Amino acid sequence: MCGIVGYVGGRGATSLLIEGLKRLEYRGYDSAGIAMNNGNGLETRKAKGKISMLEAAVNGNPIHGTVGIAHTRWATHGAPNECNAHPHIDCTKTIAVVHNGIIENYSALRTVLKEKGHVFVSETDTEVLAHLIEENFETTLEDAVMDALNLVEGTFGIAVVSSRDKDKIVAARKGSPLLIGVGDGEYFVASDVAAILAQTREVVYLDDGEVAVITREGYQVSDLGARPVRKGVSRIEWDLDQIEKGGFDHFMMKEIFEQPNSITNAMRGRIVVEDGYSKLGGMNITRDELEKIDNIIITACGTSWHSGLIGELMIEENARIPVETEYASEFRYRNPIVTPNSLCVVISQSGETADTLAAMREAKRRGARTLGLVNVVGSTIAREDDGGVYLHAGPEIGVASTKAFTSQVIGLALLMLKFARRRDMSVARGREIAMAMEALPAQVQQILDRAKEMEMIAEKFKDAQNFLYLGRGYNFPVALEGALKLKEISYIHAEGYPAAEMKHGPIALIDENMPVVFIAPHDSVFDKVASNIQEVKARGGKVICVTSREEPALKGLIDYEFRIPETVDMLYPILTVVPLQLLAYYIATKRGLDVDQPRNLAKSVTVE
Ligand code: AGP
Numbered sequence: 001m002c003g004i005v006g007y008v009g010g011r012g013a014t015s016l017l018i019e020g021l022k023r024l025e026y027r028g029y030d031s032a033g034i035a036m037n038n039g040n041g042l043e044t045r046k047a048k049g050k051i052s053m054l055e056a057a058v059n060g061n062p063i064h065g066t067v068g069i070a071h072t073r074w075a076t077h078g079a080p081n082e083c084n085a086h087p088h089i090d091c092t093k094t095i096a097v098v099h100n101g102i103i104e105n106y107s108a109l110r111t112v113l114k115e116k117g118h119v120f121v122s123e124t125d126t127e128v129l130a131h132l133i134e135e136n137f138e139t140t141l142e143d144a145v146m147d148a149l150n151l152v153e154g155t156f157g158i159a160v161v162s163s164r165d166k167d168k169i170v171a172a173r174k175g176s177p178l179l180i181g182v183g184d185g186e187y188f189v190a191s192d193v194a195a196i197l198a199q200t201r202e203v204v205y206l207d208d209g210e211v212a213v214i215t216r217e218g219y220q221v222s223d224l225g226a227r228p229v230r231k232g233v234s235r236i237e238w239d240l241d242q243i244e245k246g247g248f249d250h251f252m253m254k255e256i257f258e259q260p261n262s263i264t265n266a267m268r269g270r271i272v273v274e275d276g277y278s279k280l281g282g283m284n285i286t287r288d289e290l291e292k293i294d295n296i297i298i299t300a301c302g303t304s305w306h307s308g309l310i311g312e313l314m315i316e317e318n319a320r321i322p323v324e325t326e327y328a329s330e331f332r333y334r335n336p337i338v339t340p341n342s343l344c345v346v347i348s349q350s351g352e353t354a355d356t357l358a359a360m361r362e363a364k365r366r367g368a369r370t371l372g373l374v375n376v377v378g379s380t381i382a383r384e385d386d387g388g389v390y391l392h393a394g395p396e397i398g399v400a401s402t403k404a405f406t407s408q409v410i411g412l413a414l415l416m417l418k419f420a421r422r423r424d425m426s427v428a429r430g431r432e433i434a435m436a437m438e439a440l441p442a443q444v445q446q447i448l449d450r451a452k453e454m455e456m457i458a459e460k461f462k463d464a465q466n467f468l469y470l471g472r473g474y475n476f477p478v479a480l481e482g483a484l485k486l487k488e489i490s491y492i493h494a495e496g497y498p499a500a501e502m503k504h505g506p507i508a509l510i511d512e513n514m515p516v517v518f519i520a521p522h523d524s525v526f527d528k529v530a531s532n533i534q535e536v537k538a539r540g541g542k543v544i545c546v547t548s549r550e551e552p553a554l555k556g557l558i559d560y561e562f563r564i565p566e567t568v569d570m571l572y573p574i575l576t577v578v579p580l581q582l583l584a585y586y587i588a589t590k591r592g593l594d595v596d597q598p599r600n601l602a603k604s605v606t607v608e
Contacts, residue, residue, distance in 0.1 A: 002071060002073050002074050002086075002606075003021060003071065003072040003100075003190075003195065004069070004071055004100055004157060004158075004178065004190060005021055005024070005070045005188070006068065006069040006098075006159040006161075006188060006190070007066075007067070007186065007189075008066070008067045008167055008169050008187050008214055008215060009185060009187060010186060010216065012066065013067060014062075014063055014065070014068065016199065018034070018051065018054070018055055018058065020188075020190065020195035020196060021051050021054070021070050021195070022051055023192075023194045023198070024194060025050075025051060026194075026399070029074050031046065031047065031049065031072075031073045031085035032047060032050075032051050032070070032085060033045065033046035033054065033071055033073075033085040034054065034068060035068060035069050035070075035089070035096035035098070036063045036065035036161075037067045037162070037163060037165070038063065038064055038065040039166060041163040042094070043063045046085040047082060047085065048080060067161060067168070069087060069096065069098050069169060070087075070098065071086035073085050073086055074602050078122060078123030078124045083121060083123075084122045084123055086098040086099060086126060088124065088126050088129070090131050090133065091117075091119055091134060092134060093163070095130050095141075095144075095160060095162045096161050097130045097133065097160050098126075098158065098159050099126040099156055099157070100178075100191050101155035101156040101157055101174070101175055101606070101607065103125035103129065103156065104154035105153040105154065106125035109128045109132060113128065113135065118135070125154075129149075129158065129160075132151060132152070135148070136148050137164075141160065141162050141164070141165050143226070145172060146224050146225075146226060149174070149224055155174055155176050155354070157173045157177060158178075159178075159189045167216045169214045170212070171212045173207070173210060174208045175208060175380075176606050177191055177192070177379065177380055179205045179206060180214060181193075181200045182203065183199055185216065186216065187215075187219055189212075189214060193236050193378075194395065197238065201235050201237075202233050202234075202235060203235075203236060204221070205234060205383070206221065208380075209224050210222070210223060210229055210231075211226075250585075250595045250596050251397035252398030252399075252400055252402060252489070252585055252595050252596055253595075254398075255396055255398050255403045256582065259403050259406050259441075259448070259578065260441040260444045262393040262403040262406065262407050263406055263407065263410055263574065265392040266391055266393065266410040266411060266414075267410055267437060271414070271434050271438065273435055273438065274431070275430065276421060276425070276427050276431035277421050277434070278415070278417040278418050278421075278434075280418055282389060283388070284387030285369065285386075289369065292341050293341055293342075293343045293369075293419070294321065294339075294341045295322045295341065295343075296312075296321055296322070296323040296324070296345060297324050297326060297336070297368065298311055298312055298323060298345045299327075299346055299356060299359040299363070300346065300348060301327065301329065303481060304349060304353075304356070304401070305327055305328075306480050307412060308345070308347050310412060310474060310478075310570075311323070311345065311415070311416070312324070312325045314413060315415070315416045315420075318416050318419075319423050319424075319425070320420075328353070328355040328359035328360075331359040332355060332359040332362050336366070338363055338367060342366075343368065343369050344359075344360060344363035344368040344369065344370045345415070346360040346371065346372045347373045347374075347408055348372070349376070349396055349404035350603065350606075351374040351379025351382045352380055352381070352606050357381055358608075360372070360381060360385060361384070369387070370384075370385045371415075372385035373389050373391060373408055373412070373415075374388055375390070375404050376395075377390060391404060391411055393407040396603075398595065398596045399488070399596060399601045399602065399603045400485055400598070402485075405481060406574050406577065406578075410437065413433070413570065413571065417430060433571070436568045440567070440574050443565040447579060453562060454562060455582070457544060457560045458582075458583055458587045458590060459586075459590065460560070461515045462586075464492060464514075464515050465513070466492070466493045466513075466514055467483065467493070467494035467515050468497065468502070468509065468510075468514060469482045469486075469495065469517045469519070470497055470519070470529070470532060471498070471519035471520070472498060472500065472525040473525045474523065474572055474573055475519040475520075475572060478577050479517075479519055480496035481496070481580065482494075482496060482577065482581075483495055483496035484496070485581055485583075486583070489585070489588040490584060490588040491599070499518070499529050500528065500532065502536070503535070510536055510541040511540050514542070515541075515542045515543075516541045516544070517545075517546070517583070518546070518547075519576045519580070520533065520547045521548040521564060521572045521576060522551075522566065523569040526551075530551065530553055534557060537557045543559050543560070544583075545560070545561050546561075546564060546580070547561060547564070548563065548565065548572075548575075549563075549566070564578075
């Protein structure tokens with residue numbers, strides 16, 4: 001996704017902006033640029049490709065100033081190239097704009113502006129903003145920006161500088177995250193706190209429809225009608241070393257190995273083992289409201305949707321409440337059944353996924369209570385939901401989600417306990433689940449201690465062209481997740497299926513070149529999965545099996561086995577997913593691929 005950094009203060013802005021962009025690299029991008037007010041006017045430098053290319057352009061033709069903005073672009077309109085890179089400037093070279101989001105009516109605006117004589121040089125929607133601000137720039141820059149934005153349909157997080165204003169940045173947001181960093185006599189703008197954490201921990205999150213005017217003296221926030229808005233300052237507790245790789249080759253591996261700790265943090269202070277119960281402080285729901293919930297909708301995207309499927313099984317099995325798990329991108333555009341007694345659980349690591357945010361807003365419009373399971377504190381979903389359960393997984397930098405997934409499953413298990421122990425679940429059963437949850441971090445560590453076994457298996461299959469992942473019950477969503485992990489970082493085609501579904505078509509794919517990964521712990525459906533393993537072997541397939549016990553019936557049938565500890569059925573996904581994360585990681589690294597920033601992917605998909 002695109003990234004924004006801005007600075008106004010007494011220090012040279014160039015190195016601060018470039019450093020800030022580097023902290024945003026993990027978000028995925030294809031070009032970058034910087035604009036500076038050098039005291040005599042605006043200068044810009046832009047480059048296709050990595051930030052190092054922009055750095056080379058700046059070093060080759062230095063740019064100086066104490067007020068500047070910078071941007072990493074993930075192309076939505078127009079090819080990834082220098083011309084389409086941000087910042088974009090107006091005809092008079094007076095205004096420079098960086099923008100995250102999509103201007104939906106940019107084509108109509110472009111036509112009108114061209115008729116007025118404006119000359120466009122790029123294919124982007126963003127350039128329209130530069131000319132629109134120029135068109136309205138009669139009094140102050142902030143007035144011109146507000147006038148322009150009031151004509152815009154779509155989403156934006158923008159930062160604007162002008163040659164007329166030697167120490168001013170105007171920032172505004174609608175549908176794309178933006179925050180102000182509060183320094184000592186200096187101020188920052190960023191789309192992600194990681195960009196400025198090295199400079200300040202004090203931040204002000206802008207909300208949709210807000211505009212900020214930022215100078216060396218401070219900042220003022222208003223709405224798009226110029227009405228002042230009071231904002232609080234938040235303090236960020238994350239440390240930069242949490243964001244660094246911590247000795248691992250990739251953020252993804254660091255985050256896989258963080259899971260004993262992140263799972264612990266997801267449960268910290270939220271489990272009452274004695275009562276087999278959970279305490280979730282942020283739900284913001286009364287006892288009566290909790291009792292009235294008679295249906296639950298879970299909505300999310302990608303990996304978060306997979307954890308939602310597990311939550312659906314947990315809650316229906318134990319709390320006996322009907323649950324529907326919906327792709328957010330589908331939910332938001334269909335005519336779903338939502339009642340005043342619906343609870344809409346919104347799962348998102350980033351808290352900024354456009355489809356998920358829109359689905360939550362649609363559920364709210366239809367009267368549902370919303371509950372966010374979000375990792376990023378202060379993210380849009382976390383600030384707009386009616387209540388929430390933070391995942392406390394710490395920053396997840398790798399584009400492929402790992403620790404956030406297991407923390408989501410923990411959050412859903414805690415939510416299940418909340419409901420189930422108010423309904424039919426006995427204290428004994430609740431206690432059994434709570435104790436099993438508390439054992440998970442050590443069990444995950446046992447798996448991680450044997451990561452090299454998975455590396456050996458990866459070596460055997462790193463050149464495969466296709467994979468099939470099969471599981472049943474709680475492990476069918478794990479099959480989907482394992483397939484997604486492999487797809488998104490190794491670019492190998494992989495599909496996840498309910499194990500029994502293999503007979504209804506995919507079995508035609510089975511031959512000696514098709515590795516089949518079975519997720520087959522000794523749970524209530526193990527015997528059925530064992531039969532499926534035999535069906536695959538009968539057709540010459542290669543079987544990789546994640547299981548929890550020696551099984552005589554499978555002797556000689558499994559080509560490669562990875563053993564995991566035993567737990568209660570509903571918690572197996574926390575254990576079975578870890579070997580699959582490792583398998584995907586090792587295959588991708590053995591294929592020499594960019595594990596943390598896979599091609600075409602972004603960490604947070606803040607556009608439709
Ligand atoms: C997961 O590995 C992917 N990167 C992707 O599917 C991700 O889970 C999805 O985009 C949802 O993101 P969110 O959890 O931040 O909303």
